[in-house]
Amino acid sequence: MKFFVDSANIEEITKLKNLGLADGVTTNPSLILKAGRNFQSIAKDICELIEGPVSLEVSSSSIDQMRAEAEKLRVISENVVVKLPMTWNGLKVCRDLANSGIKVNMTLCFTANQAILAAKAGAEFVSPFVGRLDDTKIDGVGLIKEIRTIYDNYSFRTKILAASIRSLEHIKNCAIAGAEAVTAPPAILRELVSHPLTDKGLEIFLSDWEKSNQKI
Ligand code: G3P
Numbered sequence: 001m002k003f004f005v006d007s008a009n010i011e012e013i014t015k016l017k018n019l020g021l022a023d024g025v026t027t028n029p030s031l032i033l034k035a036g037r038n039f040q041s042i043a044k045d046i047c048e049l050i051e052g053p054v055s056l057e058v059s060s061s062s063i064d065q066m067r068a069e070a071e072k073l074r075v076i077s078e079n080v081v082v083k084l085p086m087t088w089n090g091l092k093v094c095r096d097l098a099n100s101g102i103k104v105n106m107t108l109c110f111t112a113n114q115a116i117l118a119a120k121a122g123a124e125f126v127s128p129f130v131g132r133l134d135d136t137k138i139d140g141v142g143l144i145k146e147i148r149t150i151y152d153n154y155s156f157r158t159k160i161l162a163a164s165i166r167s168l169e170h171i172k173n174c175a176i177a178g179a180e181a182v183t184a185p186p187a188i189l190r191e192l193v194s195h196p197l198t199d200k201g202l203e204i205f206l207s208d209w210e211k212s213n214q215k216i
Contacts, residue, residue, distance in 0.1 A: 002052070002181035003189060004161065008035035010045050012186040017049060021192070024052035026127070026163065026183040028083065028107065029059055040076070047077030055105045055125070055183075057083035066093045074102055081105045081124060086114045091121045098122025105161065112146040119156035127183070129164035130174065140164070141173040148178040168192065 002023035005013050008031040016022045025046050032039055047054050054077065058069040070082045070093060081103045084090040094104045098121065105125040106118035110133060118126040128147060130140030147160055162174035165184040168191055174182050 001175045001179070003192075004052075004055075004181055004183035005189065006031070006163065006165070006183040006185050008032050008037075008042055008046070009186070010035075010042065010049065013046060013049060016186055016189055019190075021189050022050055022052070023181065024054065024183075025050050026055040026083070026105070026161070028055075028057045043073075043076050043080075047079055050079065052079065053081045053103065053105075053124075054079050055081045055083045055107075057107065058085075061085065061087065061089060063089045063092055066090065067096065070097055070102065083107050083127075086110075086118065091117055094118070094121040094123050098124075106158075107163070110143070112143065112150055115143075115147040115158075115160075116150060116156075119151060119154075119158040123158045125159050125161040125181070127161045127163040130162055130170055131164035131166040133164075134166070141170065141177055144174050144177040144179050152178075 003021045004024040004026050005016050005022050006026050007013060008027045013022055013025055035042055043056055056073045058066045060066055060069055073080050073082050082097060083105045084094050086106055086108045094106060097104050103124035105127055106123040107127040109115055109126050109128045115126045128143050133140035133143060144160060144162055159180040162179040162182040165171060165182055165188060171182050171184060
């Protein structure tokens, strides 16, 4: 499973890269607003820092404007993935970009039917929003399972990038469901290694070794 950092905060991304947890990065207009920096500058910094795919989202919804923005995003770096909204216009632009060899991440996906459309449009990634579905009492991980089954049924190439991740449980269950990747906030990714019994067990091991007066 690939771990992507869902953030535009360069310091946070750097820390996670140093932990080996930044196979890629995803951003969106809300994360850019939260980062509080110039978009072009932060996009360049992230693309220089991260070797893997960096999703940068368009800020418009018309075909012509998304096409124009996609061109501006594409030239920032070779590892840019253009993020487009799950709309008929977004799918049309996705098809055009995919046919030109430009990678697309279709975002704001909430149904299996939308994911089918993303795959048929040649998207590199589809981003089902697990947490936001859960917020509406719909099983977000269940959607990942549905998409996995459908994509396997038809050998679709599009990768499932589970998004809107709110917990370690989401990460585990998306992995069990077969998502190729998950994009999560830095705070959740940092918790992946944690368990109180691990901490307690290590503390006892080190204490007992100290008592043994041994040297390795
Ligand atoms: O990548 C999408 C993600 O940033 C959305 O997360 O928590 O706002 O639903 P959230």
